[in-house]
Amino acid sequence: MPTYKAPLRDMTFLLNEVFDYPRHYASLKSGADVTPDIVDAVLGECARFCEDVLSPLYRTGDEEGCMLANGEVTTPQGYKEAYRQYVMGGWQGLSAPEDVGGQGLPASMGLFKQEMMGTANWPFSMYPGLSLGAMNTIQLHGSDDQRQTYLVPLTEGRWAGTMCLTESQCGTDLGQVKTKAQPQADGSYKITGTKIFISSGDHDLTENIVHIVLARLPDAPKGTQGISLFIVPKRLPDAQGNAGERNGVTCGGLEKKMGINASATCVMHFDEATGFLIGPENEGLDCMFTFMNTARIGTAIQGVGPAELSYQWALDYAKERRSMRALSGSKEPDQIADSLIHHADVRRMLLTQKAFAEGGRAMLYYAARLADHMVEGYLEGDEEKAATYDDKLGFLTPILKGFLTEMGCEAASLGMQVFGGHGYIREHGMEQIVRDTKIATLYEGTTGIQALDLLGRKVMLMTQGGAVREFTLRISNWARRQVTHKKIRPFAWTLLKLAAQWNVLTVRLMLIARKDRDIISAAAHDFLMFSGYVTMAYMWARMAVVAYDKLENGGDESEAFYRAKIATAEFYFDRLLPRAQAHATSMLSPTRNLMQLDAEDMAFTG
The missing domain is CATH 1.20.1410 (I/LWEQ domain)
Structure with a gap:
C-alpha cells in the first residue's frame, strides 16, 4: 500500500506566494517572530512525523481497531508510541498560549499541522484534535482555577479532552438534551446521563481525559436556553494537580462504525460523576460554540485530506497500471498496453481529485488568516475584533465544511474508481479512504x-x-x-x-x-x-x-x-x-x- 507524502511545495506556494502569510504573521502579536524559515522548519518536521510515524499506522489501525474490556478502551498497536512522539515533539501546544505551556504560535500553524496529520492518519489525529476543542473552551470560559488545573496538562498532551454533546434522542437538536446536573454543597455538580458518538471518549493514550459535557440544571428552562456546560474529568485532579481518584465516568460501548475504526467512538455513561460548571448557568451552548467556526474548519480538513491522499495513491497507480491503448494512438508501443494515465477519462478523475485537493487547501488557508485574527481578538479580550472576524469566518465555515467534505467523498470515490476492481479490495487502501471520509459529511452538523x-x-x-x-x-x-x-x-x-x-x-x-x-x-x-x-x-x-x-x-x-x-x-x-x-x-x-x-x-x- 502506498504511503503519504506531505505536499510541502503546494503548502508553501499558498503561504508565501498566494496569501502572503509572512506579512500576515507580521501583523499579529502571536506571529511577530514567525518567519518563513521558522514556518518551513515546523512544516518540515511535522511532515517527517506524519510520513514516518503516522502514515504506516493508517491501515494497521483500521484492521485492528479499538478494543473495550472491563470498561477501558485500548487503541491499536503503535498508537501509544506515536502519541508519545507527538507529545515529545510539542505538537499539542503549537498554537496554545505560552502561559499554559504552549508555543504561542498563530492558530493557522495548528491548522497546517492538522492538515498533514489528518491526511496521513485521520483516525489518529482525532485523539489530539478533540483535546483542542476542550482547551479552547476552558481557555475562554473557564475560571482562573480551572485554567490552571486543566490547561497545562492538556497543552502538554498528558491529558486529553472531549466534547460530550449528543444523546440518542436529540442528535443535532441539542435542545432535547436530558443529561442532568445536580448542584452540591461544595459548589460541584453530580452529572447523570448518557452521551453517544463521543470521539476519543475513552482510550489508553493519556493518564486522564477531560470531558466537556452539556447538561441541565434542575430549574433550567426547556430548550436550548436551559443548557449548561460542565468539566467532568475521568479522574479527579488531586491536591497536586495530578490525575487522582476515578470519577463516575465509564465507556458503555464502542460504536460499530463504517470507518475510522482506529478512533474510539464511545457511548459514555455519567453516573453521578463530579462535574464543575464552566461559564454562566444556562449559557452552555454559547460557551461551546465560541470556537465552533474553528472546529468546522478542522472538519473541513477531512475533505481536503482524503482528496489529497486518494489522489497521490491513484496517480501512482495510473502511472504503473497498463490497460488497452490510448484512443489517440499508442503512447508506449514497447509495452503490452498503455498506462492508465494516458486515457482521457482517467485524466478526468485524477484532475478532479487534484482540483478539489488543491482548491480546497487554498480555501482552508484563506479562512485560516481570518481565524488568526479572530483567535487573537478573543485571547486579547478585544471583543469587537473577535466578533468582526468571527462573522467573516462564520459565513465561510459552512461552505468549507459542507462543500469540501462532499467533494472529499467524491474525490475518494474517484480514486477507488481509478484502481478499478483492485480499489474495492482492502489491501490497496482505497476503500478505507472512502469509508473513513464519509463521516466528515455527518459530524459537526450534516451537510444539510x-x-x-x-x-x-x-x-x-x-x-x-x-x-x-x-x-x-x-x-x-x-x-x-x-x-x-x-x-x-x-x-x-x-x-x-x-x-x-x-x-x-x-x-x-x-x-x-x-x-x-x-x-x-x-x-x-x-x-x-x-x-x-x-x-x-x-x-x-x-x-x-x-x-x-x-x-x-x-x-x-x-x-x-x-x-x-x-x-x-x-x-x-x-x-x-x-x-x-x-x-x-x-x-x-x-x-x-x-x-x-x-x-x-x-x-x-x-
Missing part, C-alpha cells in the same frame, strides 16, 4: 445542517444577504483588477458574472421565502454547493495569477509546478465550475415538487 446554517441563519436571518454582498464584493474587486491581464481575463469575467449571480439568487430566494418558508430548506443544499463552487473558482483564479506571473518573470526549477497550476485551473473552470449552474437552476425550483406528496403517499408499495 451546514446548508441551513448558511442560507437560513448566516445569509437570511443574520445579515439579510449582507454576508453574500460583502464576500462577492471582495471577489468582484479582485476580478476587476485582473480583466486587463490577457490570460486571466476569461477567469476574471467568469467570476464577475458568478458574483453578480450569487447576489441575484440570494435576493430571489429571500423574496420567495416571504410566501414560502419551505424554500429555505428546499434550496439550502444547492445554495451551499453553488457557493462552494464559486468560492473555489476564486481560489483557483488567484493561484493562476501567481503562476502566470512566476512563469512570465523567469522560470526556475518550479516551472512545471506553475504550469500544472494553470492547467488545473483551466480544468476546474471548464469542467467542474459548470456544475454551479445546475445548482442555481435547482435552488429556484418550486418547493411543491418536494412537498406535494403526503408522508403516507411516500410509503413503499411492493
Whole structure:
C-alpha cells in the first residue's frame, strides 16, 4: 500500500506566494517572530512525523481497531508510541498560549499541522484534535482555577479532552438534551446521563481525559436556553494537580462504525460523576460554540485530506497500471498496453481529485488568516475584533465544511474508481479512504445542517444577504483588477458574472421565502454547493495569477509546478465550475415538487 507524502511545495506556494502569510504573521502579536524559515522548519518536521510515524499506522489501525474490556478502551498497536512522539515533539501546544505551556504560535500553524496529520492518519489525529476543542473552551470560559488545573496538562498532551454533546434522542437538536446536573454543597455538580458518538471518549493514550459535557440544571428552562456546560474529568485532579481518584465516568460501548475504526467512538455513561460548571448557568451552548467556526474548519480538513491522499495513491497507480491503448494512438508501443494515465477519462478523475485537493487547501488557508485574527481578538479580550472576524469566518465555515467534505467523498470515490476492481479490495487502501471520509459529511452538523446554517441563519436571518454582498464584493474587486491581464481575463469575467449571480439568487430566494418558508430548506443544499463552487473558482483564479506571473518573470526549477497550476485551473473552470449552474437552476425550483406528496403517499408499495 502506498504511503503519504506531505505536499510541502503546494503548502508553501499558498503561504508565501498566494496569501502572503509572512506579512500576515507580521501583523499579529502571536506571529511577530514567525518567519518563513521558522514556518518551513515546523512544516518540515511535522511532515517527517506524519510520513514516518503516522502514515504506516493508517491501515494497521483500521484492521485492528479499538478494543473495550472491563470498561477501558485500548487503541491499536503503535498508537501509544506515536502519541508519545507527538507529545515529545510539542505538537499539542503549537498554537496554545505560552502561559499554559504552549508555543504561542498563530492558530493557522495548528491548522497546517492538522492538515498533514489528518491526511496521513485521520483516525489518529482525532485523539489530539478533540483535546483542542476542550482547551479552547476552558481557555475562554473557564475560571482562573480551572485554567490552571486543566490547561497545562492538556497543552502538554498528558491529558486529553472531549466534547460530550449528543444523546440518542436529540442528535443535532441539542435542545432535547436530558443529561442532568445536580448542584452540591461544595459548589460541584453530580452529572447523570448518557452521551453517544463521543470521539476519543475513552482510550489508553493519556493518564486522564477531560470531558466537556452539556447538561441541565434542575430549574433550567426547556430548550436550548436551559443548557449548561460542565468539566467532568475521568479522574479527579488531586491536591497536586495530578490525575487522582476515578470519577463516575465509564465507556458503555464502542460504536460499530463504517470507518475510522482506529478512533474510539464511545457511548459514555455519567453516573453521578463530579462535574464543575464552566461559564454562566444556562449559557452552555454559547460557551461551546465560541470556537465552533474553528472546529468546522478542522472538519473541513477531512475533505481536503482524503482528496489529497486518494489522489497521490491513484496517480501512482495510473502511472504503473497498463490497460488497452490510448484512443489517440499508442503512447508506449514497447509495452503490452498503455498506462492508465494516458486515457482521457482517467485524466478526468485524477484532475478532479487534484482540483478539489488543491482548491480546497487554498480555501482552508484563506479562512485560516481570518481565524488568526479572530483567535487573537478573543485571547486579547478585544471583543469587537473577535466578533468582526468571527462573522467573516462564520459565513465561510459552512461552505468549507459542507462543500469540501462532499467533494472529499467524491474525490475518494474517484480514486477507488481509478484502481478499478483492485480499489474495492482492502489491501490497496482505497476503500478505507472512502469509508473513513464519509463521516466528515455527518459530524459537526450534516451537510444539510451546514446548508441551513448558511442560507437560513448566516445569509437570511443574520445579515439579510449582507454576508453574500460583502464576500462577492471582495471577489468582484479582485476580478476587476485582473480583466486587463490577457490570460486571466476569461477567469476574471467568469467570476464577475458568478458574483453578480450569487447576489441575484440570494435576493430571489429571500423574496420567495416571504410566501414560502419551505424554500429555505428546499434550496439550502444547492445554495451551499453553488457557493462552494464559486468560492473555489476564486481560489483557483488567484493561484493562476501567481503562476502566470512566476512563469512570465523567469522560470526556475518550479516551472512545471506553475504550469500544472494553470492547467488545473483551466480544468476546474471548464469542467467542474459548470456544475454551479445546475445548482442555481435547482435552488429556484418550486418547493411543491418536494412537498406535494403526503408522508403516507411516500410509503413503499411492493
